[in-house]
Amino acid sequence: MTAFVEVTRLGRSFDVSKPWLNRVIERLPRRRLVAVSDVSFQIEEGAVYALVGESGSGKSTIGRMLAGLMTPSEGAVRVAGSDLHADSGARKTARIQMIFQDPYASLNPRWRVRRIICEPMVVTGGETEGLAERLLEQVGLSAEDADKFPHEFSGGQRQRICIARALAANPRLIICDEPTSALDVSVQAQVLNLMSDLRDELGLTYMFISHDLTVVRHMADRIGVLYLGRLMEEATPAQLFTRPRHPYTQMLLAAAPLIDGRTRDIDLPRGEVPDPISPPPGCAFNPRCPFAVELCRKQRPELRDVDGVRVACHLAEQIGTPPAP
Amino acid sequence: MTPPVLSVRNLVVAIPSRAGVSRPVNNISYDIAQGEILGVVGESGAGKSMAGNAVIGLLDRPAHIASGEVWLNGRRIDNLGPEELRRIRGRQIGMVFQDPLTSLNPLLRIGDQLTETIREHLPMTAAQARDRAVAALEEVGIPAAAERLNSYPHEFSGGMRQRVVIALALCAEPSLVIADEPTTALDVSVQAQIIALLKRLCRDRGTAVMLVTHDMGVIAEAADRVAVMYAGRLAELGPVRSVINTPRHPYADGLMGAMPSLAVGQRRLRQIPGAMPRPMNIPSGCAFSPRCPRAADKCRIDPPPTLGDDPKGRAACWFPMEHPA
Ligand SMILES: Nc1ncnc2c1ncn2[C@@H]1O[C@H](COP(=O)(O)OP(=O)(O)OP(=O)(O)O)[C@@H](O)[C@H]1O
Ligand SMILES: Nc1ncnc2c1ncn2[C@@H]1O[C@H](COP(=O)(O)OP(=O)(O)OP(=O)(O)O)[C@@H](O)[C@H]1O
Ligand code: SF4
Ligand code: SF4
Numbered sequence: 001m002t003a004f005v006e007v008t009r010l011g012r013s014f015d016v017s018k019p020w021l022n023r024v025i026e027r028l029p030r031r032r033l034v035a036v037s038d039v040s041f042q043i044e045e046g047a048v049y050a051l052v053g054e055s056g057s058g059k060s061t062i063g064r065m066l067a068g069l070m071t072p073s074e075g076a077v078r079v080a081g082s083d084l085h086a087d088s089g090a091r092k093t094a095r096i097q098m099i100f101q102d103p104y105a106s107l108n109p110r111w112r113v114r115r116i117i118c119e120p121m122v123v124t125g126g127e128t129e130g131l132a133e134r135l136l137e138q139v140g141l142s143a144e145d146a147d148k149f150p151h152e153f154s155g156g157q158r159q160r161i162c163i164a165r166a167l168a169a170n171p172r173l174i175i176c177d178e179p180t181s182a183l184d185v186s187v188q189a190q191v192l193n194l195m196s197d198l199r200d201e202l203g204l205t206y207m208f209i210s211h212d213l214t215v216v217r218h219m220a221d222r223i224g225v226l227y228l229g230r231l232m233e234e235a236t237p238a239q240l241f242t243r244p245r246h247p248y249t250q251m252l253l254a255a256a257p258l259i260d261g262r263t264r265d266i267d268l269p270r271g272e273v274p275d276p277i278s279p280p281p282g283c284a285f286n287p288r289c290p291f292a293v294e295l296c297r298k299q300r301p302e303l304r305d306v307d308g309v310r311v312a313c314h315l316a317e318q319i320g321t322p323p324a325p
Numbered sequence: 326m327t328p329p330v331l332s333v334r335n336l337v338v339a340i341p342s343r344a345g346v347s348r349p350v351n352n353i354s355y356d357i358a359q360g361e362i363l364g365v366v367g368e369s370g371a372g373k374s375m376a377g378n379a380v381i382g383l384l385d386r387p388a389h390i391a392s393g394e395v396w397l398n399g400r401r402i403d404n405l406g407p408e409e410l411r412r413i414r415g416r417q418i419g420m421v422f423q424d425p426l427t428s429l430n431p432l433l434r435i436g437d438q439l440t441e442t443i444r445e446h447l448p449m450t451a452a453q454a455r456d457r458a459v460a461a462l463e464e465v466g467i468p469a470a471a472e473r474l475n476s477y478p479h480e481f482s483g484g485m486r487q488r489v490v491i492a493l494a495l496c497a498e499p500s501l502v503i504a505d506e507p508t509t510a511l512d513v514s515v516q517a518q519i520i521a522l523l524k525r526l527c528r529d530r531g532t533a534v535m536l537v538t539h540d541m542g543v544i545a546e547a548a549d550r551v552a553v554m555y556a557g558r559l560a561e562l563g564p565v566r567s568v569i570n571t572p573r574h575p576y577a578d579g580l581m582g583a584m585p586s587l588a589v590g591q592r593r594l595r596q597i598p599g600a601m602p603r604p605m606n607i608p609s610g611c612a613f614s615p616r617c618p619r620a621a622d623k624c625r626i627d628p629p630p631t632l633g634d635d636p637k638g639r640a641a642c643w644f645p646m647e648h649p650a
């Protein structure tokens with residue numbers, strides 16, 4: 001049995017060189033930015049797989065490749081058994097939809113909600129009679145809202161409209177890229193609950209991208225931690241939050257503001273994420289890692305199984321639990 | 326007894342328009358003591374930034390202080406002219422905003438910006454001011470500070486820029502700092518560094534801080550007391566631990582229930598139905614009444630007592646939540 005989503009050695013780089021003439025005059029070399037490198041993971045049907053990481057770690061790039069909106073430079077994405085980028089019919093049978101962070105930017109302001117929601121169905125030539133009304137009610141809005149324009153809604157309501165639009169094409173997999181990052185907590189709770197309900201009702205599979213560890217912990221069945229385009233660790237929320245294995249995961253958990261944290265004393269993170277155009281050699285985290293040894297600066301650690309968790313760290317066996325917060 | 330550094334009394338900010346007058350800040354009162362960090366939290370549009378900007382006389386026309394008083398170190402400042410207010414900003418009140426570039430001049434070397442601010446407010450020679458600028462940069466953790474004086478803002482990373490802004494805000498040793506979403510644009514690891522820095526500097530110098538943010542986690546890590554704003558009013562004001570663990574205002578209670586970090590192991594988050602009203606459509610009586618699970622007839626008619634009138638009152642509510650001891 002293969003998994004519903006199978007991502008194998010996925011990589012994506014961008015040409016970020018200056019224009020040709022500048023390069024010639026200023027004698028600059030071509031520059032490539034490796035946004036995603038050697039990322040492999042699987043998602044079971046009906047599961048929620050989350051990607052976390054700081055800004056620029058490659059989350060959205062992976063999301064776009066999974067949605068078939070961007071071609072990988074290396075590796076492959078297989079959904080429901082067929083290769084998304086090699087097999088031209090695969091995107092259609094896989095039925096993938098995407099939800100973005102900014103619900104306003106992703107809705108055409110001049111279209112009525114009915115047209116926005118029915119659009120994916122119009123494209124595939126399906127039946128749209130009563131569709132918008134039914135979906136609006138399914139996401140907790142009312143049928144009358146179909147005749148309104150996006151600006152007449154609040155941020156949370158707009159995100160519901162985006163979800164309704166994603167549901168119109170009867171999807172199996174939804175890629176959610178920071179779906180609640182622009183929303184207030186009280187509104188976020190409404191949207192996250194809705195997403196959980198829809199998953200239960202429709203058996204949806206989610207790829208859930210977020211930089212917010214508390215949201216990811218709440219939603220995910222499995223979490224992948226990204227740093228500079230690579231997977232550092234992959235585990236269940238229970239494993240990750242009780243015993244983070246990778247020093248970067250440990251740093252992220254320590255740095256995340258804790259609602260009951262005021263009295264705790266944390267080791268402050270060192271430094272900042274380095275320039276992705278010239279990442280450090282060896283383990284990408286080594287300049288900030290409190291455990292780094294000579295080997296870390298020379299050789300990149302492979303992602304490997306350690307006690308049922310996948311970790312990319314030379315010292316994964318030695319590094320234990322950080323002091324309890 | 327020393328007077329509070331900042332004392333705000335019955336402050337009302339009004340915005341006249343053709344449709345009528347809206348009051349995005351409506352009758353709020355609070356004090357901040359020396360060395361104290363007061364967190365101001367609330368949803369987008371609650372009036373947090375307006376409340377902070379009113380204190381420093383930075384309201385954009387047509388918004389203005391319609392009534393109420395602002396006292397800084399025992400001196401009334403809300404009725405001062407623009408020139409006097411400008412002198413108070415920088416010297417007595419430091420400011421840190423979400424986007425560091427709003428506080429930095431992109432065309433000036435940061436050393437010049439620092440020495441200019443220092444000499445504007447303190448009687449110092451150019452050489453003295455330069456030494457002080459280096460010390461200020463060292464204090465906020467900028468490596469090789471003396472060399473960085475010649476750098477322009479764009480040569481720094483986002484986190485480093487925010488450090489420079491903090492150095493700029495604190496270089497004239499103000500007694501009050503107003504920080505509006507100072508870490509919202511930063512990664513968690515950098516956020517943790519910046520929060521720790523703000524806390525340390527303010528503790529060491531006894532600076533009072535008004536920390537405006539929508540992130541309850543940041544407040545929990547940094548603040549001594551927290552003010553929860555809703556629709557332009559203070560819903561609850563009290564010690565940060567008490568408000569988080571035993572909220573008395575039903576809105577504050579709903580907010581805590583919606584936080585994923587407080588719902589570990591729960592399938593669903595608690596949600597507050599509906600959305601916060603816009604300043605033009607505030608319901609009569611208690612502004613929260615249409616969404617409040619405890620609302621009674623009285624709530625829809627009579628506004629609850631304003632916080633601050635009764636120094637013991639923690640929540641502006643007719644029927645505050647009780648918590649068994
Ligand atoms: N079209 C592009 N051209 C050049 N570089 C790109 C492009 N898209 C992304 N990148 C770079 O690739 C890296 C990964 O970007 P990506 O948007 O995937 O990060 P992310 O994890 O989603 O970050 P964020 O949390 O800020 O959304 C970044 O360094 C980014 O600057
Ligand atoms: N120039 C303006 N004219 C009219 N209304 C305004 C103006 N500026 C702000 N408002 C309104 O005043 C209210 C308070 O705004 P404010 O910026 O203080 O909110 P906030 O709590 O800081 O929100 P956020 O978390 O989004 O920063 C909002 O409802 C906003 O729409
Ligand atoms: S491989 Fe080395 S540098 Fe990288 S995380 Fe592990 S210990 Fe740290
Ligand atoms: S005054 Fe009434 S409506 Fe307002 S918060 Fe209290 S109980 Fe709810």
Ligand SMILES: [Mg+2]
Nearest residue numbers: 059060061177
């Ligand atoms: Mg992204």
Ligand SMILES: [Mg+2]
Nearest residue numbers: 373374375505
């Ligand atoms: Mg604001």
